Amino acid sequence: MVFPLSSVMARLEMLYTSDHASVVSMNLFVALLCACIVIGHLLEEHRWMNESITALVIGLCTGVVILLISGGKSSHLLVFSEDLFFIYLLPPIIFNAGFQVKKKQFFRNFITIMLFGAVGTLISCGIISLGVTQFFKRLDIGSFDIGDYLAIGAIFSATDSVCTLQVLNQDETPLLYSLVFGEGVVNDATSVVLFNAIQSFDLTHLNPRIALQFIGNFFYLFLASTFLGVFTGLLSAYVIKKLYFGRHSTDREVALMMLMAYLSYMLAELFYLSGILTVFFCGIVMSHYTWHNVTESSRVTTKHAFATLSFVAEIFIFLYVGMDALDIEKWRFVGDSPGTSIAASSILLGLVLVGRAAFVFSLSFLSNLAKKSPNDKINFKQQVTIWWAGLMRGAVSMALAYNQFTRSGHTQLRTNAIMITSTITVVLFSTVVFGLLTKPLIWFLLPQTKHVTSMAFSDPSAPKSVTTPLLETRQDSDGDFGGHDVPRPTSLRMLLSTPSHTVHRYWRKFDDAFMRPVFGGRGFVPFVPGSPTERSTHQWQ
Amino acid sequence: MVFPLSSVMARLEMLYTSDHASVVSMNLFVALLCACIVIGHLLEEHRWMNESITALVIGLCTGVVILLISGGKSSHLLVFSEDLFFIYLLPPIIFNAGFQVKKKQFFRNFITIMLFGAVGTLISCGIISLGVTQFFKRLDIGSFDIGDYLAIGAIFSATDSVCTLQVLNQDETPLLYSLVFGEGVVNDATSVVLFNAIQSFDLTHLNPRIALQFIGNFFYLFLASTFLGVFTGLLSAYVIKKLYFGRHSTDREVALMMLMAYLSYMLAELFYLSGILTVFFCGIVMSHYTWHNVTESSRVTTKHAFATLSFVAEIFIFLYVGMDALDIEKWRFVGDSPGTSIAASSILLGLVLVGRAAFVFSLSFLSNLAKKSPNDKINFKQQVTIWWAGLMRGAVSMALAYNQFTRSGHTQLRTNAIMITSTITVVLFSTVVFGLLTKPLIWFLLPQTKHVTSMAFSDPSAPKSVTTPLLETRQDSDGDFGGHDVPRPTSLRMLLSTPSHTVHRYWRKFDDAFMRPVFGGRGFVPFVPGSPTERSTHQWQ
Secondary structure, three states, X not given: OHHHHHHHHOOOOOOOOOOHHHHHHHHHHHHHHHHHHHXXXXXXXXXXXXXXXXXXXXXHXXXXXXXXXXXXXXXXXXXXXXXXXXXXXXXXXXXXXXXXXXXXXXXXXHHHHHHHHHHHHHHHHHHHHHHHHHHHOXXXXXXXXXXXXXXXXXXXXXXXXXXXXXXXXXXXXXXXXXXXXXXXXXXXXXXXXXXXXXXXXXXXXXXXXXXXXXXXXXXXXXXXXXXXXXXXXXXXXXXXXXXXXXXXXXXXXXXXXXXXXXXXXXXXXXXXXXXXHHHHHHHHHHHHOHXXXXXHHHHHHHHHHHHHHHHHHHHHHHHHHHHHOOOHHHHHHHHHOHHHHXXXXXXXXXXXXXXXXXXXXXHHHHHHHHOOOOOOOOOHHHHHXXXXXXOOEOHHHHHHHHHHHHOOOOOOHHHHHHHHHHHHHHHHHHHHHHHHHXXXXXXXXXXXXXXXXXXHHXXXXXXXXXXHHHHOOOOOOOOOOOOOOOOOOOHHHHHHOOOOOHHHHHHHHHHHHHHHHHHOOOOOOOOOOOXXXXXXXXXXX | OHHXXXXXXXXXXXXXXXXXXXXXXXXXXHHHHHHHHHHHHHOOOOOOOOHHHHHHHHHHHHHHHHHHHOOOOOOOOOOOOHHHHHHHHHHHHHHHHHHHOOHHHHHHOHHHHHXXXXXXXXXXXXXXXXXXXXXXXXXXXXXXXXXXXXXXXXXXXXXXXXXXXXXXXXXXXXXXXXXXXXXHHHHHHHHHHHHHHXXXXXXXXOOHHHHHHHHHHHHHHXXXXXXXXXXXXXXXXXXXXXXXXXXXXXXXXXXXXXXXXXXXXXXXXXXXXXXXXXXXXXHHXXXXXXXXXOOHHHHHHHHHHHHHHHHHHHHHHHHHHHHHOOOHHHHHHHHHOHHHHHHHHHHHHHHHHHHHHHHHHHHHXXXXXXXXXXXXXXXXXXXXXXXXXXXXXXXXXXXXXXXXXXXOOOOOHHHHHHHHHHHHHHHHHXXXXXXXXXXXXXXXXXXXXXXXXXHHHHOOOOOHHHHHHHHOOOOOOOOOOOOOOOOOOOHHHHHHOOOOOHHHHHHHHHHHHHHHHHHOOOOOOOOOOOOHHHHHHHHHX
8 A cells, every 4th residue: 555655646747647546646636626625615604714725735634644655755746737737727717817807897997907917026026036136145055147036036926816815805895806806817927927038038148128128028928918818809709699690509609618718828828928818818808798699508607617617726726736845855955954945935935025015005105196086095904905915825936936946957956946845835834824814814904894895886887786686696797787688878877987987988989889799798699598597587578 | 830830740649748839739729629619510500511520520631731731741640549538538428428318218218228238239249359350360460369359349349429419319309319329328338348358358268267257347347337426426416415505606516516527437447447337327316416406507507518528528539530540650551551451441340330230120129029019119210220320430449449459569560550540440431421321311211200209208208398498498307397496296297107117116206205305306405596597487486
């Protein structure tokens, strides 16, 4: 029993082999996923825990058990696979984020979100890089060049706001939710783009021309990725509207939506763009157009299927990170100099805290200056929440760290091992400790009073919560529901919305006059008797 | 452009590598999948075509294009991966089959289905093995032992009834559909079990003891696999009923159902059982119990998500088989002796035709003897349809052939290459030619008159088609709908059902008295206001 199991574990990355060994590990993994879901459900009402931490802890425990069973021999329990993460696990999470986001809130706070997500990440990266340059020289870690320092900055600027989003409520605190959520996505994309830019540019000879190229490259990636996502989304809407008109087939529609979403991600990778941004915008466009062109069954199915895939992928990642954390070989080097490793991890954690504080409070101040209504301003408690919400570091950091510190091969084994273990330490510590404190902190900072919820009243989509009880389990991704098959004049809603949002109003006009007639969308596709819901609501009217 | 693309293609099997090469091939593959869905939809009304053939043809064309672009150099365009097929593509197809099957029809015809599926496959395997033993000796192919001959029998007994099922209609010809469908699943399982048994037993020294062990092993696999599937299904029903009671969460429910279904397959592989049978029975149990314990959104989602996954996996397989068919290296050996290869393929095709005819007509005769009502008997035209419906050979045959003829390594290169190319030829020919003739043949044999549909009248679930218009797009997998949240006395339905089905009646009693109260099921879980459908129908009553 002892030896086979450990040798089994070493092979989980070879998922494709039909070896009995890998079958055992897949069984273990799927069973653990089930356990995480059930335990996560049981702990749902718990004050501190959430699903991510549960998965991480279960992963760690499993790692310990396997380590004990194998008598400490298994040095490669599970190797974190960057590709598994970036090709299979991340796309459904980000796509679902775009698909389920409340677009109105997101676009209203677009500038603030971009400030936090893009500029904030750059600030954070700069501070961490600078700090690391200063502090790491005093530690006996090894030699880094400027590219390494900047890469460390990018690695530890990638937040993982999954924990926080499980705690924040989209309906109770719409502004905060959209800020934290939007920032999380943009931040992921920014870190990855930044990381790739750092790796591909020779930064040892920095001059203005290279710096300019670097910035240009950065913006090109941003815009091109967004465009590709929007294009793929519109294409899916157009194809489904044109081809499926009149004779819908739920399975084909759902399959086409899934495949097109994945295609957008892979196309971005093909053109060396940011797949994260692409698939995020593809999700937004799909929920705005494509989703309205399909039958009611397809809508329910896509909504929940995407959410489920994203949910499973998240748990998978945390379980994976937890199990991977106990790879003995990496820790061996650290065992020789525990002080160095602890110092490095502490410095990194400290820099993460400082780097995030620096941009959250300064950019909030900037953002508040531009706003007139006190309701739209971000108050101090909310700023603290935003700061805290982005302190967790997760799988993106892990994946980037593996990429940076294993590609130079085994020439710098000790340095690499220390950096990887420090990353694992920061990820585990921030997720577990900061994560556990999130629920109490949010309850302390944002008690369930109306002063938070009241912010929702400035949002014209707020009446939604009054109309939705009829369609309870479904959150409309469009901010307005109740009559999606009845074309309504939007003038009343325009009057309700604050006059300052001129861009939004022009967009609505353009959307109604050109986009929706071509690509479909709420109110612009004829009624399709495809499902019980639509049938019954139709007969009711 | 010329060289990179060919080198790219050679690496599609390395799906995990993030090489740009594999990104290109994944893009190509996902785009082709989308194309297959769209073209399949456009050709839906076409007289001859169906989605499988479309995918196969598109795959072949893509193979040709790549071959031309690479100047005939690319010898390994795409290598068919047995593991990809058995671990990722087959489980969703078979699970969905169990999940969507009309259980009443299936269990009514259980004995006939088992006759066709198990005994018929054995007969077919025997005939093909015998024929191959006789005919292949005269061809200059190479030396086979008795294990090889039996393996060839098993390989070419595995039918692929996907094509036919796309043509047959579950509502119009319920008896035929359930026979062809049920036989297809049992046949897949039987072939795989048989194949594994042949490989693991040393059949060169056949004696009664080994033969008895062989038969015992076969039955053990059958029963143990079924039990495991039923157990996992019931476990999922129990867990969801107990834990989720009162506070449902669609995403968790859907995730748990998916993971448990997959777990059943992997557990079967773990215990060296037949995953196909296990996951099929898990699907049946899940649709009978678990499916009724979840919210309405979860029901719609699981129903369509499973169907979509299965649909995509099917297209994937056909595309894959089509693209794999043009691997030059295999065909090189054949080029030296085209006559031998054509002769081998023709012999195999002929044996497939004869082997299937032998058991379909004889077993139909046996089955008809046992039935009293003329409506339940299988008439000659239906027998011909059943015979034809199982002539196609598909991915299971390919996978088994690869397993048998590549594992002996490169010691018998020529023999292996001829057998693999013959398998490809049989698969392509039977799928395309027989497949194209299926629609016309079925229209010829079974014109859309009432004499076929009338058989449905003996089925108490027939009134369903009267109640369903309200809930149009959903096919109830339980044969009775319209009031799934209202516990109804079943006495009326029992009176309606033919009195001869005593087993079924006792099962219903046991089900109502013990199984449903414990595991949930239609009418035995309290009403859960989880979705618009249930809300509105509830308010209507």
